[in-house]
Amino acid sequence: MFHYRTFMKAVAVTSALVASSVAANAADTILLGSAISLTGKYATAGNHAKVGYDFAVKKINAAGGVKIGGKSYMLEVKYYDDESTPARGGQLAERLINQDGVQYMLGPYSSGLTKAIAPVTEKYKIPMVEAEGASRSLFNKGYKYLFAVLSTSEQYLASAVALAADVAKANGKKPGDVKVALAFENDPFSLDVRAGVIDDIKKHGLKIVIDDKLPRNLTDMTATMTKIKALKPDVFIVSGHSKGAGTATRQIAEMKLSIPMVAMTHCESANLVGKYKETAEGMLCATQWAETLTYKDPMFGTAAEFNAEIKKTVPEYANKSVPYQLAQAAAAVYVFKDAFERSGSLDKDKLRDALSATNMKTFYGDIKFSAAGNNTAKPMVLRQIQNGKYNVVAPTAFASHKLDWPRK
Amino acid sequence: MWDNLQIMFSIPVLTLGMIIDGLLIGGIFALIAYGLALVWGVMNVKNLAQGDFVILGAYVTWWLYGYGINPIFGIPVAFAALWGLGWIIYKLVICRVIEHDLFTSLLATFGIAIVMQQTMKIVFGADEQTIALNLESFGFFDNLLTIQPTRLIAFISAIVLAVAVISFMKRSRMGQAIRATAQNPRAARVMGIDTEKVYSFTFSLNAAICGAAGGLISMIWEFQPFIGLIYSIRAFVIVTAAGLGNLAAVIAAGLGMGVVEQTGAFVFGTEYQQAIVVGLLVVVLLVKLVLSSRRRQVVE
Amino acid sequence: MNSIMNSPVAKFALYATILALGILLPMWFPNYTGQMTVMWMMVVFALTWDILGGQMGYNSLGNIFFFGAGMYATGMVQVGMFYDLAEYNSAAGGGIFNFTFSQYFTGMAAGFVVAAIVCVILAVILGRLVFGLRGPYFAIGTLAIATVVGELVSTWELVGGGQGMSMPNYPGDLGEAKFVFYSMMFVLAICTFAFLRWLYGSRFGLAINAIRDDEEKAEGMGIHTLRYKTVAWSIAAFFLGIAGAIYGNFNNFFEPIDVAFPTTTFGIFMVLMVLLGGKGTLWGPVIGAILFHVIKEVTWTYLLNLQWVALGLLIVVTVVYFQEGIMGWIMRKKPTWFGIRVEGEKQRLGDMR
Structure with a gap:
């Protein structure tokens, strides 16, 4: 039943809640805002990012917070659920900025969402440090307030293509004889990775024999795998978030395909080793970050220490590897802390200038932004699953192990 | 596209492999569709939560597998668990929907689907999960033709379950009551059949069938809380194509769906997989429309 | 209390209040403008759905198709008038594309007109196909069409495929853009309402109500049902197409499955x-x-x-x-x-x- 009184009460409560959430900003805290995917198709990865943000905030606050002009500020993040759809992302960003008084933004998960949010933050001149939107097309729009700690997507599998060309040369084969099969999900991120891969394939002169796109609700890749049976490619490159990595790994084994080299993205978040055990052996995985790399910083320690601490404090990662999505989210928060302290002020334009001058070493890798806002100091690495471990095999400067080739 | 067709004809073993694979997975689709045909035919409820029942069944089986329980034993548990859930949902919602117009059940079950998806996400997390038994596939012709044991098991289980349900429908008292209610609920009531009981039984049975199908799916594909819709869509396509009350047609359409999906994705590219499934639904509806209007003209 | 809703003074007061609120609310609460824009869009959604669903008894689940069609039509026109579409949408990212003030608004005006026309044409064509379906089959059929079109558009590279399309940026002061889009959506909602109010009072309204109550009898009374049904659907398509066109610009970015054809x-x-x-x-x-x-x-x-x-x-x-x-x-x-x-x-x- 509809009662006028109860309705008015509800209105009163609602407005009180609105008021209190705004008031929370007034104390000695710095409020960061983020629309992140808690439901929908990116919920897995969105959760990784959220854990990363929360962990970094906790860690930085425990270490005394952000010190600006002799005063300590605690960090706090206000989240909204963007439901993994760009239709919500922009609106939520607007809401964070206008209604919750957020002056500094952390990015959402995925390039599509970042594409929807970046025009909004740009409009309000709100600095946004994002960690999960890798599409190149984000960095040719002339955005001034967008900074990304991660490497852009065309670099994801570039080293895999180079590696394939090198292996071919070492085995006395011409690059033109190397047959490549591609399977990329039909979404902004994967298509952008694909564009980068195709550029690299042209550069090295390899030959594309299969170029399939995967639907977003992917369950079965039998059709693509059958083409592989017929055309016998030397390299198979897959990108389709975690379900793509999982499905490909599983069906390569189930259909008894022997492909000398298989490269993919999102191995860690798909938990390939945990789920598929030996079946996952030999897969090449592009990663933004690896816990075996030698990066370190005073806040989080070395990459390995960061990894160990996450495993200890967040039970859900105790039995699976910590995905890079989580590490880079934590790094984004750390970048904010660093920029705040260097700018010595809460003013967002000064903060922007400080951000663009960022040049720091972190557990996640070196961070230095180009004029377009992407991080140019950190390379992507390629890891191979060897005996259930992710070992870095390329590029040579970072390789700790030799590539196992051919796979099986 | 022409290149792909060429491969299909020049290496017929591959084509055969896809057809076999399509039939194997089609068996599972047919099972889900049969459940839908049951509730649709008997109680005129169009259940959009069909796929979410399936995914819940998959989660139950997967969860038990985490405790070391083999899916062969997990699937009956999923069957029973979903039976209970189906009964609860019937008592809370569905029993109030039957008397309303046709559209109401679509919307009400859509609401149920949303609640189920979100609850599964909260309980089990949003990660893709699967039961990877990592069984060695059977290879023939130098591995050009591979048959996956999990799919074979799933297919056989689906057939066994379907046969069991069908013989139950034919032989048992309850089965007869269900069929009588489907034909004419009022007459069934006059004859002393407790239609309310029939309805709750039918809906629970459907949920249970979906649960078992979900258990089978958990062994062959990855799943996550939000993927249910694609199984609902397939079930609707199959039932719409086969018509209600014709079990043989439902099974044939289910198997055909599997084959069309696999070969269609091969010819046109995997990105068209969903479009093929749904496009097929449009085509089936339009063909039926043309046929029925032609029939009408003949009668006139 | 007798017939307060019917006295002309009360009616006038009601409409005046709504108009005034529509204009004043974004000024009082400028921070909520975005949400209010979407609210008026929801009003358009509900009003246009009710033409078929409520007044004519045809429960469509696929009306969202016209929303997406309008969005893509306007996007293609707005960009295609000044730049090469394929280059603009290429996955590699292309370059920076700037639109001048006059380019932006002429493009948008042309885009809206095209969106509306395209949607009406599509409604007429699709109407031929789907209006033979009855009851749940109509609902499922229309849902299937919207879904399949979303899937197909996501494989169409000219419009960016699954990558979606970023719309041109608003050329003027970015703060005022939200008021511009708010006004557009508000005016659209008012126009839709006013038009439907007139329509339901006319002979046309009676005819579609007759179709809802008993289509066979209506046919028997000499109502050309297919024609009425097609016109009713075209009206819904017209307003939805424009709503989609506005939303595409308001949201600045759209892609086929989640933004343009979000059936679920x-x-x-x-x-x-x-x-x-x-x-x-x-x-x-x-x-x-x-x-x-x-x-x-x-x-x-x-x-x-x-x-x-x-x-x-x-x-x-x-x-x-x-x-x-x-x-x-x-x-x-x-x-x-x-x-x-x-x-x-x-x-x-x-x-x-």
Whole structure:
């Protein structure tokens, strides 16, 4: 039943809640805002990012917070659920900025969402440090307030293509004889990775024999795998978030395909080793970050220490590897802390200038932004699953192990 | 596209492999569709939560597998668990929907689907999960033709379950009551059949069938809380194509769906997989429309 | 209390209040402008769905198709008039594309006109195909068409495929852009309402009501049902197409499955809003849409993680326990408010049940 009184009460409560959430900003805290995917198709990865943000905030606050002009500020993040759809992302960003008084933004998960949010933050001149939107097309729009700690997507599998060309040369084969099969999900991120891969394939002169796109609700890749049976490619490159990595790994084994080299993205978040055990052996995985790399910083320690601490404090990662999505989210928060302290002020334009001058070493890798806002100091690495471990095999400067080739 | 067709004809073993694979997975689709045909035919409820029942069944089986329980034993548990859930949902919602117009059940079950998806996400997390038994596939012709044991098991289980349900429908008292209610609920009531009981039984049975199908799916594909819709869509396509009350047609359409999906994705590219499934639904509806209007003209 | 809704003064006051609120609210609460823009869009959604669903008895689940079609039509026109579409949408990212003030607005005006025309044409063509389907098959068929088109557009590289399309940036002061889009959506909602108010009072309204009540008899009475059904659908398509065109620019970025053809979110919401407000009434969809949007925004803010559960429960409860909707409920409780039309309304409600 509809009662006028109860309705008015509800209105009163609602407005009180609105008021209190705004008031929370007034104390000695710095409020960061983020629309992140808690439901929908990116919920897995969105959760990784959220854990990363929360962990970094906790860690930085425990270490005394952000010190600006002799005063300590605690960090706090206000989240909204963007439901993994760009239709919500922009609106939520607007809401964070206008209604919750957020002056500094952390990015959402995925390039599509970042594409929807970046025009909004740009409009309000709100600095946004994002960690999960890798599409190149984000960095040719002339955005001034967008900074990304991660490497852009065309670099994801570039080293895999180079590696394939090198292996071919070492085995006395011409690059033109190397047959490549591609399977990329039909979404902004994967298509952008694909564009980068195709550029690299042209550069090295390899030959594309299969170029399939995967639907977003992917369950079965039998059709693509059958083409592989017929055309016998030397390299198979897959990108389709975690379900793509999982499905490909599983069906390569189930259909008894022997492909000398298989490269993919999102191995860690798909938990390939945990789920598929030996079946996952030999897969090449592009990663933004690896816990075996030698990066370190005073806040989080070395990459390995960061990894160990996450495993200890967040039970859900105790039995699976910590995905890079989580590490880079934590790094984004750390970048904010660093920029705040260097700018010595809460003013967002000064903060922007400080951000663009960022040049720091972190557990996640070196961070230095180009004029377009992407991080140019950190390379992507390629890891191979060897005996259930992710070992870095390329590029040579970072390789700790030799590539196992051919796979099986 | 022409290149792909060429491969299909020049290496017929591959084509055969896809057809076999399509039939194997089609068996599972047919099972889900049969459940839908049951509730649709008997109680005129169009259940959009069909796929979410399936995914819940998959989660139950997967969860038990985490405790070391083999899916062969997990699937009956999923069957029973979903039976209970189906009964609860019937008592809370569905029993109030039957008397309303046709559209109401679509919307009400859509609401149920949303609640189920979100609850599964909260309980089990949003990660893709699967039961990877990592069984060695059977290879023939130098591995050009591979048959996956999990799919074979799933297919056989689906057939066994379907046969069991069908013989139950034919032989048992309850089965007869269900069929009588489907034909004419009022007459069934006059004859002393407790239609309310029939309805709750039918809906629970459907949920249970979906649960078992979900258990089978958990062994062959990855799943996550939000993927249910694609199984609902397939079930609707199959039932719409086969018509209600014709079990043989439902099974044939289910198997055909599997084959069309696999070969269609091969010819046109995997990105068209969903479009093929749904496009097929449009085509089936339009063909039926043309046929029925032609029939009408003949009668006139 | 007798027939307050019917006295011209009261009516005038009501309309004036709504108009004034529509203009003043974004000025009083400029920070909520974005949400209010979407709210008016929801009103358009609900009103256009009710033309078929409420007044004509055809429950479509695929109306969202026209929303996406309008969005893509305007996007292609706005960009295609000045740049090469394929280059603009290329996956490699292309370059920076700037639109001058006049380019932006001429493009947009042309885009809206094309969007509306394209949608009407599509409605006429599709109407030929789907209006033979009855009952649930019509709902499933229209849903399938919207879904399949979304899937196909996501493989069409010229419009960016699954990558989607970023729309040109607003050339002027970025703060004022939101008021521009707000005004567009508000005006569209008012126009839709005014047009439908006139339409339901005309012979056309009676004809589509006759189709709802008994299509065979209506046909027998000499109503050319297919023609009426097609025109009704075209009207819905016309307004939805423009709504999509505005939304595409407002959101600045769209892609096929989640933004342009979202069958399982906006596509279903439009039905629910109408049910919530009261099917087959003029005011029901408006009230339902506003209430639904407010509930949704509040739960999205304060029930993080549980918001979809709340929405699902709202759907189930509305559909199962509150079929008559708010307007239906008021009409049943307070028939005198509706003055002399009381007999007719009662009659119609009786028929609906």
